[in-house]
Amino acid sequence: MAEKMLIDARGSFCPGPLMELIAKLKSGEVGDEFEVLSSDKGSAKDIPEWVDKAGHEIVESREDKGVWHITVRKKR
């Protein structure tokens, strides 16, 4: 059963949120989803770039009151 995990990286600066996501992705299963919360604009750009390169999937990316919610599905 795929799980969804919340990674609250608000307040952390680049590349903190990305590294937190990668650490969690590594220990997850294929199909699991990870929602990263980030207040860092650089990370909002850099995380989708990394996800694309690494062959995972962006399920959703949206901003709400200065916080980006980026949901990633582990594909491999």
Next chain:
Amino acid sequence: MASNKISIVVVSGSRERLQMAAMMASVGAVSGNDVTVFLSMNALMYFLKESSETAPAEGQVGVMIAEKNVPPFKQLFQQAAELGDAKIYPCSMAMDLLGAEADELDPYLQEPWGLTKFLSHAADAQVWSF
């Protein structure tokens, strides 16, 4: 994933330069690149296990790095090694100057390298220096 060879030479002991080198090493390594870091001169002492040295800021951004929630450069180097399989080598000359042995360094560092070894490894790599 891209797979380039990236060699990063760090000789500065300033906070901004160590931070930028650590950012490149960690993001480079977790993006599938073959990352090698060579720590020499003023950069090496921060990686002694018993070091309590704080890297001095060069300017305003360096001061802000310490005040805000920026991942510390040593944490990023460790993540480069553990999450991205970056290889971080202390320079044997700097080790000799500091009078340090390999077991006195942080455990995510490799065995010391001399310059000849680093140069031959870096011959076909992107080389970044800080």
